[in-house]
Amino acid sequence: MSSCASPQKKTLTPLRKPDNKQEVFADGDFADFIQPIFDTLDLYHNQGVDPRAIAIAFKNLAENNPEAELEIVAMEKRGKDKFLLRAKTAEGSDKSQLSAEYFADYNQLKALQQSQQLLLVEKDNYISQLVTTIQTALQQPKFNIQGDTNVSDISGINIQGSSGSSVANLGTISGNVSIALNQLPDATDAEKPGIKELLSQLQQEITQSSYLPEENKAEALEQVKALAEAGKNPQESTQQKTAKTAITMLKGIFSGLPAVATLVEAANKLLPAISKLFGLG
Template sequence: MQNKNLTFRDFSNENLRRVNFKNSILIEANFVNVVAGITPGLKLFIIVVLFVVLNLVTLIFSYSNRIIGFLLWSRDFIPEFAWITILSIVITVIIFILKADFRNTLLFSIIVFSSFSICVLLIPLQNSMINGINLLYSLLAAFFIYIGFFTGFSILVEIAIFLEVIITNFYQKRPIILALSGITILLGITCSNLIDFDEYNYQQLVSSVFLTLSSLPIVVYVQQRALAGDKKYLFFKTFAIRLCSMIGTTFENADLTDADFTGAELGNTNFREANLTRTCWRNARNLHKARVEGTYLENERIRQLLVTGNGRDQNFDGLDLRGCNLRNADLTDASFINAKLSEATLEGANLTRAKLAKAQLYGTNLTNATLTGAYIQDWAISLDTQFEGIKCEYVYMRLETKENPDPWRKPDNRNETFKDGDFSDFIAPIIKTQKLYQTQNVDLRKVAENYTILDLFHHEGVDPSAAAIAFQQLIDKYPESGLQVLSIQGRGNEKIHFQAQVTDDVNRSLLSQEYSAIYNQIKSGTYTDLQAFLAAVAEKDQQIRRFQELLENAIQQPKFYVETYRNVEISQGDYRETSVNDQGSYTEGDAHHNSPPETP
């Protein structure tokens, strides 16, 4: 099936072991509950070969350790080289486990071994010990013991990782694997000590058994750390996965956009450089044993999130999650600060109290997602970000701090919550001009930093006269607020959304409550100071009338957007705020704009 167009093909529940999908187009293909990887017969053959190699390596490894005892107790060789070898091995293992990369550690230890050996050669030895042949044999024996020890050690680690990578449900079969491995290792040790039986056999046996068995816990430790993704030992795991994926199912360079691998068995499968945009991995098994270079699956945290769908209270700050499928995921209290979520799907996801500050959501699908209590400071959205059916009672426009435990809640009135559809209307970009959206080098988050916004909603239509008077009364009562109406948008006379600019330190909740109180009193005729107010602002009557007329004209349209006092001019990627002389610009219907570019 290599290089084929298999768009929409249904492979669900099929056995796809060793099938080659390289370079194929598999858009929206169904791989639910498929089984991929290596065939059982080939897998059994490889396991048998691994145990044979394990026996041979243990034999060589044990024999190397036996020679150390030979050097220590032989009258014909120089024991100092045995101690040099032991010391170099101990230093290498300690550094290897505690800190350094294995290859760098090995190089360092060879230098240490060589330095110690030179020092021994320079020590004046007794005449009985000075023998050129013995000296050469001792040095060569020590060197080959050292190289043999770490060669055997590395192969033992690799075999242990191979067994776990290739065996399905390894942990269920672990007792059997451990028993077979133990028998194989003991057989190798026994065989190594039956070679060249001589008078030093007892000392050599002790050295062989002790050094070999004491090395096995270190082998197991390194194996577990490698499988857990420890970068120091990751090349062991990478090597095993690459070899196994070469004989398993391959999707290398395939286009798997919107494909579904729910519940699939994916061990020993090759996804290298595949297009995995919005691919579903929910409950996929053994994905950590697949080859995934060049995809977002390389990151273990992302892989776990996609498989389990559970990101509750986890930190994903700064991660590249572009194109990830997080449909219906539980992301309650998760942090996505500065994360890249463009082109991802968060449809139906629970983002309650999630931190989305400075997150990129260009073209992201948030349909039916829950955003109640989310922190959306300077998040980057575009016209193709989907907000249909959003469930949201309130959001925060800033991250919470000790100094500000109430980080710009919306709606501003803390006694109110968003009604159905309010959030979609509210989140329409604050500065809504065609020039801004058509400019491809402006980051809306930077534009938004110039504004502190007060949002006011009318859900059952609006009385233009009462609204105009209530706004003017609010401006006069709180001149320090810097209140200026920025935009009006809505659908006929059903629901109206005002956005006004205010100063940073103003109590927006108080302003919202006062506006609602004044507006409702004016409408009901109970505003006691109405006549006095109108008489006192006679010189402002023209401004109130203009605002009233603007509203009356706007609400006669089926859908409208009006910029009242401010506009934004774009020139070669820069933006600046300018006043407009009249009441503003008017836009009827839906405009089609280009989306802003994704921020690097």
């Protein structure tokens, strides 16, 4: 009877560091080697990477958490449709909370229409540059950041211009806003205006502004309408996210106005009050 030689089994080399099997870490070296993993916030995207949403969400995160001192240190393309954004954080930062906040914002931004995303990108230099950097990184296996990328002191998002869509009839748009506002309940205390009263005042200030171009008026009124619809259930998390996005966009639209504009003064009072009624601040 002939015997068959059994196939040789391939010996797997165990993964280890240092890579050289003849070397070992000296005292303290392993801690230095692995420490960067714990010092960074790793934002891993594994489905439908959206560079614009990443850039906007990261800037929002840095602005809302200045104490975290977020600083982008690396970007890596992982596989066909995966992306890692790695940011250095201040010691003691709650990375779990930061990650959860970032992805809640990112997923909401991904759901925005392309024209709405462009509003947030076009006139903001930091976001625009970050989008370009991310797009470049997606074309390379690994991309390391050089220079100063600390954005913890960036001021509010600057949005100007408009998507240019459905601008023609301001009267129609304003009428739709009024319909949405009329579906909200009146304030129970005449001395404490509610969402309906605050948004009605904001609508009036927008339509009467002589400084705001018509295209921007149309976009601003669309955001007021979104706030009115969200105001039906202002404490619901989904509606709060809608309100937060609308308020951010309104701030951007108004940011290009001169300080003497009546709308600027009104917005500085109305938007914080509206945010508070949505439980946002």
